[in-house]
Amino acid sequence: MRDLSSTELSETLLGWYDIHARSMPWRIGPADRATGVTPDPYRIWMSEVMLQQTTVAAVKEYFTRFTTRWPTVTDLATAEDADVMAEWAGLGYYARARNLLKCARVVAFELGGQFPDTLDGLLALPGVGPYTAAAIASIAFDRSEAVLDGNVERVMSRLFNIHDPLPGVKPVLKDKAASLTPALRPGDYAQAVMDLGATICTPKSPACGICPWVAPCAARAEGTAAELPKKTPKKPKPTRYGVAYVARTTEGAWLLERRPDKGLLGGMLGWPGTDWGDAPSRNPPFTADWSRLEGEVKHTFTHFHLILKVETARIPEGFNLRPDQELLPQAGFKPSDLPTVMRKAFDLYQGNPPIKALG
Structure with missing residues (x-):
């Protein structure tokens, strides 16, 4: 030295x-x-x-x-x-x-x-x-x-x-x-x-x-x-669970939902879904014959791991949109515009048939 x-x-x-x-x-x-x-x-x-x-x-x-x-x-x-x-x-x-x-x-x-x-x-x-x-x-x-x-x-x-x-x-x-x-x-x-x-x-x-x-x-x-450098050991990341709902009209428009401005993915359009919690739950955006897709979405955020199930259904006629929802025509839909975790849900939808009808 x-x-x-x-x-x-x-x-x-x-x-x-x-x-x-x-x-x-x-x-x-x-x-x-x-x-x-x-x-x-x-x-x-x-x-x-x-x-x-x-x-x-x-x-x-x-x-x-x-x-x-x-x-x-x-x-x-x-x-x-x-x-x-x-x-x-x-x-x-x-x-x-x-x-x-x-x-x-x-x-x-x-x-x-x-x-x-x-x-x-x-x-x-x-x-x-x-x-x-x-x-x-x-x-x-x-x-x-x-x-x-x-x-x-x-x-x-x-x-x-x-x-x-x-x-x-x-x-x-x-x-x-x-x-x-x-x-x-x-x-x-x-x-x-x-x-x-x-x-x-x-x-x-x-x-x-x-x-x-x-x-x-x-x-x-x-x-x-x-x-070097030495680091204080990190606490293990917890795992949270949720459901993403991928739905379309008979004309092919996609139902998307804008997340609140604050919080993860704030202000971004994505699929309607449940809260992300310690245990799986269901909260579909409308009543329909929902089917669950085979497989799951895994994604890691800064402070936790996320596992999403994906369910799909046809949007019924006369469905009333909430202010935070919109129907995006197929011509204007670009999966690349979605946040990564939402794009993973779309990829799962594209490549996997339903395995379970949930009603």
């Missing part, structure tokens, strides 16, 4: 980044940035919101679709909620999509289309928390703000050989990250340390031999890199 100053550490990492920076659709690479090309705060904000609890590989296609359809924050702010939620389908954590629209409308209609360029200003925006604000401030505006995502937590815990478990040790790791964040090129540095964690200082089998920080890494010297 060789001790280096904070300045030497950041300069070493920036030198590595200048050669090995990943290419991403929202990123201005170090060569372009050196010539004076600056990032678009809208694109940086969009990418950071999408990347919350989601991988880079999953986000790239969504980011390209969103920024092609809505190239500016004002374009997004004036979009229909349903269109944005449909484009978001499959990316998960739908509260992020609702906050995306809220934030875009604040920026477009209250801030003249300009994102704040300070940490405090960014923190005041809907859906922008400490990490996202620091990332935007650093990457988009070259503010010397320390970013701390999962990659940076891992890098800091290993570089300084910190064995206290997450999440309690986050403030310590944030202080370490801040101590290395340079005044010059902080945006490039923020992306460099995240790239380091994503490509070299990986959760399993870190490639220490080609790491630019191999010499000063305390965990490498002690042989503890593979066991």
